[in-house]
Amino acid sequence: MYKYLFGPVPSRRLGMSLGIDLVPKKVCSLDCIYCEVGKTTKLTLERMEYVLFEKIKAELEDYFAKGNPDPDYFTFSGSGEPTLNSRIGDVLDFLKEKRPDVPVSVLTNGTLLYDQSVRASLLKADLVLPSLDAALQGSYDKIDVPADGLTLDKYIDGLVEFRKEFKGKIFLEIFILEGYNDSDEDIQALKDAVHRIQPDRVQLNTLDRPGTVAELEPASFELMHEIAVKLDYHDVEVIASSLHRRDLLAFRTDVEAVILETIARRPCTLDDLAAMLGLHINEINKYLDVLEGEAQIERVLLERGWFYKLKKKPKLH
Numbered sequence: 303m304y305k306y307l308f309g310p311v312p313s314r315r316l317g318m319s320l321g322i323d324l325v326p327k328k329v330c331s332l333d334c335i336y337c338e339v340g341k342t343t344k345l346t347l348e349r350m351e352y353v354l355f356e357k358i359k360a361e362l363e364d365y366f367a368k369g370n371p372d373p374d375y376f377t378f379s380g381s382g383e384p385t386l387n388s389r390i391g392d393v394l395d396f397l398k399e400k401r402p403d404v405p406v407s408v409l410t411n412g413t414l415l416y417d418q419s420v421r422a423s424l425l426k427a428d429l430v431l432p433s434l435d436a437a438l439q440g441s442y443d444k445i446d447v448p449a450d451g452l453t454l455d456k457y458i459d460g461l462v463e464f465r466k467e468f469k470g471k472i473f474l475e476i477f478i479l480e481g482y483n484d485s486d487e488d489i490q491a492l493k494d495a496v497h498r499i500q501p502d503r504v505q506l507n508t509l510d511r512p513g514t515v516a517e518l519e520p521a522s523f524e525l526m527h528e529i530a531v532k533l534d535y536h537d538v539e540v541i542a543s544s545l546h547r548r549d550l551l552a553f554r555t556d557v558e559a560v561i562l563e564t565i566a567r568r569p570c571t572l573d574d575l576a577a578m579l580g581l582h583i584n585e586i587n588k589y590l591d592v593l594e595g596e597a598q599i600e601r602v603l604l605e606r607g608w609f610y611k612l613k614k615k616p617k618l619h
C-alpha cells in the first residue's frame with residue numbers, strides 16, 4: 303500500500319488516472335463548501351515541502367519497478383491543493399524523465415497561479431484543470447472561503463497569465479451550486495472571466511459527493527445546460543453522469559465488493575472506510591459515487607458526518 307499514490311482510479315475527466323497526493327489532509331488555499339475531502343484544517347497560501355519529494359519519488363520508483371501498467375494519466379490531486387507543495391515541479395520532472403509518454407495532469411484550484419514560480423513549475427504538464435466557481439466577490443467568498451489575502455482579482459489574473467505562458471491544455475472547471483452561483487449576474491461575470499482566461503475547454507460540474515455543508519444539492523442537468531449556453535464559449539462541456547464510471551476499463555469490482563462487504567457489516571463514514579481498507583479517500587469516493595448512483599447504497603447524516611449503508615430493497619407484495 304502506498305501513502306502518496308492512489309489508484310489508478312476511474313475518473314470522469316481523465317480515464318484511468320494514477321493519483322499523486324502532494325499535501326496531507328487537509329492543506330488548501332480554499333475551504334470550499336462542496337469539498338468532498340472534508341473541511342480545510344490548514345487554510346494557507348504558504349508553499350512548503352508538505353510531503354517530501356524523496357518520499358514521493360521512492361513510491362513512484364517502487365510502482366515502476368513492480369511493472370504496473372501505465373495509467374492514462376498521472377494526476378496531481380488528492381487531499382488538498384497540490385501547488386502548495388513547493389517541490390511539485392521536481393515531481394513533474396521526475397515523471398517526465400521516467401515515463402515521457404504518459405501525460406501528466408494537475409487538478410488544482412488555480413488560486414496560486416498569480417505566483418510566477420508556481421506557473422513555471424507547471425509548464426511541463428500536459429493538462430491543467432483549474433477551477434473557478436465564481437467571478438463575483440460575494441459568491442466567491444461564500445462558496446470557496448479563501449485564505450486571507452487571496453482576492454478574486456489576483457486569482458483570475460493568475461489564470462489569465464498562466465494561459466499566456468502554458469502551451470498545454472487548460473480545462474477550466476466551474477462547479478455549479480444552485481442558489482450560490484447561478485444568478486444572471488454570476489453567470490455574466492463568469493462569462494467575462496472565461497473569455498479573458500481563454501481555456502481550451504470549460505467543464506461544468508456539480509456535486510456528486512456530499513460537501514462540507516450538509517444541505518447542498520447538486521445542480522440539475524437542465525440548469526447546467528442552460529448555463530453552458532449562456533457562457534457563449536466555443537467549448538463547454540457538461541460533465542457526464544458518474545454512472546459511466548463503471549464502463550471505464552479498470553473499474554475494479556474487487557474494490558467495489560470489499561466496500562460493499564464492509565458497509566454491510568456496519569454503516570461507515572468515508573474516513574472509516576479509508577482507515578479500514580487502506581485506500582485513499584478519493585479512490586473510495588469514486589466507488590461510492592457509482593454505488594450510490596446505482597442505488598446500491600445510501601447515506602445518512604449523523605453526528606460524526608455522512609455514513610454509508612446498504613440500501614434497503616423495497617418489499618414486493
Ligand code: SF4
Nearest residue numbers: 330332333334337411
Ligand atoms: S480547492 Fe479543492 S481541495 Fe481545496 S477546499 Fe476546494 S474542493 Fe477542496
